[in-house]
Amino acid sequence: MGRNNKGDIESGFRENIYINNNARDQLYPTMLESPQLRWAFIRKVYAILCMQMLLTTAVAATVVFVRPIPNFVTHTTSGIVVYIFLCLLPFILLIPLYYFHKSHPLNLLLLTLFTITIAFAVGLACAFTKGRIILEATILTSVVVFGLTLYTFWAVKRGKDFTFLGPFLFASLLVLLVFGLIQIFLPLGKISVMVYSGLAALIFCGFIVFDTNNMIKRYNYDDYIWAAVSLYLDVVNLFMVLVTFFNAAD
Template identity: 55%
Template sequence: MWKGGGDLESAPVLYPGIPSDENVYRWAFIRKVYCLLLTQILLTVVVSAVVVFYHPVAAALTSSPAILIVLCILPFVFLCPLFYYHQQHPLNLLLLGLFTVCISLTVGIVCAYTEGRIVLEALILTAGTVLGLTLYTFWAAKRGYDFNFLGPMLSVALMVLILFCFIQLLFPLGPLSLTIYGALAAILFSFYIIYDTDNLIKRYDYDQYIWASVALYLDILNLFLAILDLLRGIQGR
């Protein structure tokens, strides 16, 4: 049910041709997803802040390569049961929280070993970009534009970016390579925000609120890390 107050017509039309009752339910679904997304972002900020400002935590997490490897693997471990139980409340929320915390620890480590000014700049740029792209996608959807065609192209671009990342890990090319990677990744995940927001408006089923939140959360997080790499590369760090 529409909870914004008023009748069906009070809900802004999401895109041309959508039935009025579907429009209402879709808005309720969108609000639910963004509430989850905001909770994930706030949890990431809190966990990352603990890692950054309480140095023993960062030191413990980086004390062994094995710990870092485990932190990289854990989010994928939680994604498997999350996929299976994504409709079972409240287990799905618990798994989503554990998934978010694991990723947040990695983000905290990255921020802990980056100059504070660069982290702040990346946060501001990320927030502005996400807000602008989200508003643009809602505006475009209302005028009949569709971004579903981006899916295959983004998948190919993501595979190329992952290959570039592996090459960078094996054969570091210095700040210039980091700058190029950060710029390409920032562009890619900006388009992913548009694509996944368009899916949120038009294509996700109502029981896929967990996956919609995870997709947007990863888009935003990867955009932040890409901008962070870009700024670090520009400053030669």
């Protein structure tokens, strides 16, 4: 009888330890799924995102330092056509990437092509920008992304939910697109560009919080590619609008 009581006590003690550890690993209070599986998903998403950022840096640096590339794009008619095509290609690739983001290895191939096309556009933007401005935008983007990511994990852990931001961010993005088109055909000067870039930076900060919240709570385990794409676009867009802002302010 004594041995049975001792065994029950040890079993209950181990169960309590498991429950406490499991509760500590939970990302938010109402979490019903396995924290270990969700953490594995998050690590996979950030691993893919890091690979995308490394590829983007490599491609963009090649475009910046191999001067014949930006010169060809900006000084020849065929180069302009290629540039327009490469600007439209990411939007074209997003369609098959969305429909096949769960199909391995096709999803990785499409993701690589998508990342390269985005990186080429980033490289062209940086090729005609001062190095100081690129460095400032890079540092600020890194600090903001890191800080907002930590804040989102901290807030979600305490029961916050940022899903409500979705409609506001979508509406804001539409306003940005319309205003951007107006700027192309009717330039409004440096001040308007700075205002536009500042508002765009705030909106993409909101997208970082929103998409991080979705990664923690909403995405299925097979949606790791699409989760990485969402965060990648947030980071790249934030960097680009900061470059635009510093260029206008320079």
